[in-house]
Amino acid sequence: MGTLIAILLDGAIYTSWLFLVSAGLAxxxxxxxxxxxxxxxxxxxxxxxxxxxxxxxxxxxxxQALSYLVLLGAALIIGLLAGPLIERGFLTRVYGKEEAIQLILTFSIFLIFEDVVKLAWGVQPLFADAPYSFLGLVRIGSVNYAWYSFLLVGLALIVAVALWTLVKGTRFGKVLAAVIEDREISLALGANVPRIYTVAFTMGAIFAALGGAFTAPMVSLVPGIGAEIVVLSFAVVAIGGLGSIEGAALGSLLVGLARATAVQLFPELDLFVIYLIMVAVLLLRPQGLFGRVEVRRI
Structure with a gap:
């Protein structure tokens, strides 16, 4: 029973961490x-x-109690500055181009930012655990959990509900759906597609920065942390289906529970099970669990 509780709680925490980042990517x-x-x-x-x-x-x-607002502010600063800068400055030049060109460009930007991090903060580990330790611990079963971990779960739930409401229940969400369905017709009908692209990309950047900001008190920050999360996020998005928020949520849940189970029962396989799930899903359903088969227009 204790192992099951640990799997569920660890899975929920890991799922929340993954969703914050993979939702932005999706x-x-x-x-x-x-x-x-x-x-x-x-x-x-x-x-x-x-x-x-x-x-x-x-x-x-x-x-210390206000340090959580500092975490939120840091995420907004990065998202609101870096998002429009990358989208307007670089990505507008490769819209509609071959995917290989887009991947090379975004990978180049990733490498540039890796060195920007080293220039700005050096290569030594950076650790700021005060927001994590401030809330204290709670004992569940035989394991102590930090209350901060459940703050991360709550944040992920808030983001999920907010994103779902935005996409499904607002006028902006309807415009987004129209742009996703057909960019050219949306342009012809007067939609400001370039602005929508900028807003959407900036929102994705904010979600990723939010994941990083609220993970910072839990880990020691070292150069290269971006590489680990982007690989995991791509795995989650591939499982759930490219472009699907529901898919990102389900993919995060599957990966989170699978990894938590592996950590408890087979610790050597904690990463293996993630990519095993991805391979299995893609073999059975190449477009992902919630992905759509796209028909190329002639």
């Missing part, structure tokens, strides 16, 4: 149709900016 692809390798850079920048600002904020003697 949302971005769903709208602008670009597989953004640089998505991991937004995660890394969000994490480093959050740790940096929290350390400086607490050094002033300010209340």
């Amino acid at each position: 949302f971005t692809y769903g709208v602008v149709r670009i597989l953004n390798v640089a998505h991991g850079s937004f995660y890394a920048l969000g994490g480093y900016m959050a740790a940096y600002l929290v350390l400086h904020y607490l050094a002033t003697g300010a209340p």
Whole structure:
């Protein structure tokens, strides 16, 4: 029984972490149709900016309870600055081009940001655990869990509900759906497609930065953390279906529970099971669980 509880709780925490980042990747692809390798850079920048600002904020003697707002602010700073910069400055030149060109461009941007992180914060580990330790621990079964971990779960639920409401229940969501369905007709009907692309890409960047910012108090930040998360996010999005928010949620849940199970029962296979699920899903349903088979227009 204790093992089952540990699997469920660890799975929920890992699922939440994955969803925060993979939802942004899925949302971005769903709208602008670009597989953004640089998505991991937004995660890394969000994490480093959050740790940096929290350390400086607490050094002033300010209340620890407000450090969570600093984490949120760091994510917004990175998303609102880096998102439009990359989309307007670079991606507009490769819309409609071959996917290989888009991947090469976004991978190049990713490599540039990797060095930007090293220039800005160095190569030594950066750790700001005050928001994590401030909330204390709760004992569930025989295991102590940080209350902060459940804050991450709550944040992921808020993001999921907000994103679902935006896409399904607002006028902007209807415009998004029209642009996704047919860009040219949307342009002809007066939709400001370039602006929609910028907003959608910026939202994806904010989600990734949010994941990085709220993960920062839980881990030691080192160069290269963006590479790990972008690979995992691509696996989640491939499982769920490119461009599908529901798919990102289900993919995150499957991966989270599978990894938590492996950690408890077969620790050596914790990463293996993730990619085993991806391979199995893609063999049975190449478009992913919620993906659509696209028909090329002639």
